[in-house]
Amino acid sequence: MTIFLSGGSNTLKEKGGWVSSFRDLADCGEPIENVSIGAAPSYMGAFRVMRTIDLKKGDTVLWEYGINDANHIDQRGYDDGQLVEAVEWYILHCAEVEAKFCALIF
Numbered sequence: 777m778t779i780f781l782s783g784g785s786n787t788l789k790e791k792g793g794w795v796s797s798f799r800d801l802a803d804c805g806e807p808i809e810n811v812s813i814g815a816a817p818s819y820m821g822a823f824r825v826m827r828t829i830d831l832k833k834g835d836t837v838l839w840e841y842g843i844n845d846a847n848h849i850d851q852r853g854y855d856d857g858q859l860v861e862a863v864e865w866y867i868l869h870c871a872e873v874e875a876k877f878c879a880l881i882f
């Protein structure tokens with residue numbers, strides 16, 4: 777089982793942020809792979825999870841794009857429905873391969 781971290785700059789930053797603490801606290805013996813992209817919305821993260829990693833049954837995806845999605849609504853003209861759709865893509869893909877999905881909201 778692999779834990780995939782998918783989020784914005786808060787997740788991309790490995791040193792001094794929540795990810796380094798998570799790695800220390802998780803201590804689960806499972807691999808943790810960071811597939812985050814800073815300054816991007818959930819659409820980009822969903823694409824990476826659906827197309828660039830080999831997500832398998834029993835894996836876990838931790839999603840953290842809430843701040844970036846809000847910024848894209850406020851500053852880039854996205855609407856909330858578009859970004860909800862992207863999160864649904866994550867959830868449906870995880871369900872399809874029998875992986876777990878967890879949303880982190882900062």
